Amino acid sequence: MVIAARDVTLTLGDAAAPTHILKGVDFAVRRGESVALLGPSGSGKSSLMAILSGLERATGGEVRVAGLDFAALDEDELAKARRGRIGIVLQAFHLLPTMTARENVAVPMELAGSDDAFARADAELAAVGLGHRLDHYPAQLSGGEQQRVAIARALGPRPTLVFADEPTGNLDAATGAQVMDLLFDRQRATGATLLVITHDPALAERCDRIVTLGDGRIVSDSGR
Numbered sequence: 197m198v199i200a201a202r203d204v205t206l207t208l209g210d211a212a213a214p215t216h217i218l219k220g221v222d223f224a225v226r227r228g229e230s231v232a233l234l235g236p237s238g239s240g241k242s243s244l245m246a247i248l249s250g251l252e253r254a255t256g257g258e259v260r261v262a263g264l265d266f267a268a269l270d271e272d273e274l275a276k277a278r279r280g281r282i283g284i285v286l287q288a289f290h291l292l293p294t295m296t297a298r299e300n301v302a303v304p305m306e307l308a309g310s311d312d313a314f315a316r317a318d319a320e321l322a323a324v325g326l327g328h329r330l331d332h333y334p335a336q337l338s339g340g341e342q343q344r345v346a347i348a349r350a351l352g353p354r355p356t357l358v359f360a361d362e363p364t365g366n367l368d369a370a371t372g373a374q375v376m377d378l379l380f381d382r383q384r385a386t387g388a389t390l391l392v393i394t395h396d397p398a399l400a401e402r403c404d405r406i407v408t409l410g411d412g413r414i415v416s417d418s419g420r
């Protein structure tokens with residue numbers, strides 16, 4: 197299993213007024229699987245993704261991702277472990293505005309220790325159909341193009357896992373569908389495992405498995 201989460205809880209706020217956001221989530225994902233995470237607004241999807249991607253710590257339970265026990269790692273070790281193993285694609289793209297497309301893709305690979313990061317960035321951008329936009333800045337790219345750069349950036353270091361939080365949320369339907377075609381293509385080509393938060397049932401249907409959260413718990417799982 198590339199993700200093995202057991203009885204994961206997340207409680208925020210002070211002891212007098214705690215907010216129970218995740219209430220005991222058991223969740224396992226096989227290597228190479230694509231999983232859609234559905235659920236109403238506020239059900240805990242983004243919180244679960246933050247925990248599984250190592251950006252936030254669970255309050256309780258066990259989280260093992262890509263063979264690592266997150267609870268056993270300190271902040272520095274966790275940050276280092278994430279690099280290269282976990283790629284993230286967000287709704288709002290989050291490219292660095294002062295860097296070109298090539299630099300946005302190359303820099304994370306350099307940080308992950310690659311010595312040919314720029315050549316690899318060019319290949320990644322070509323793979324998402326942006327070989328002719330290498331030196332463009334984010335402001336010079338359309339929303340769909342920016343998200344394709346974000347996909348190249350996330351997949352470039354060949355992560356074991358890719359997390360995508362509403363990756364088509366800022367795109368029109370046709371552009372969103374093209375972006376998802378690319379994300380699935382690149383996921384399959386690289387053998388990555390994909391977890392995608394979405395409100396779009398059509399997108400969810402394209403995944404191997406659909407998991408639905410409700411009020412901090414898994415309420416259905418097509419893989420069970």
Ligand SMILES: Nc1ncnc2c1ncn2[C@@H]1O[C@H](COP(=O)(O)OP(=O)(O)OP(=O)(O)O)[C@@H](O)[C@H]1O
Pocket residue numbers: 208209215217235236237238239240241242243244
């Ligand atoms: N730092 C925080 N402090 C207190 N409550 C929080 C905090 N972060 C999130 N929450 C609450 O946790 C719940 C789950 O939030 P989360 O963002 O995980 O939901 P979601 O399912 O991703 O929602 P959406 O689809 O709207 O993005 C919400 O009720 C939210 O208000």
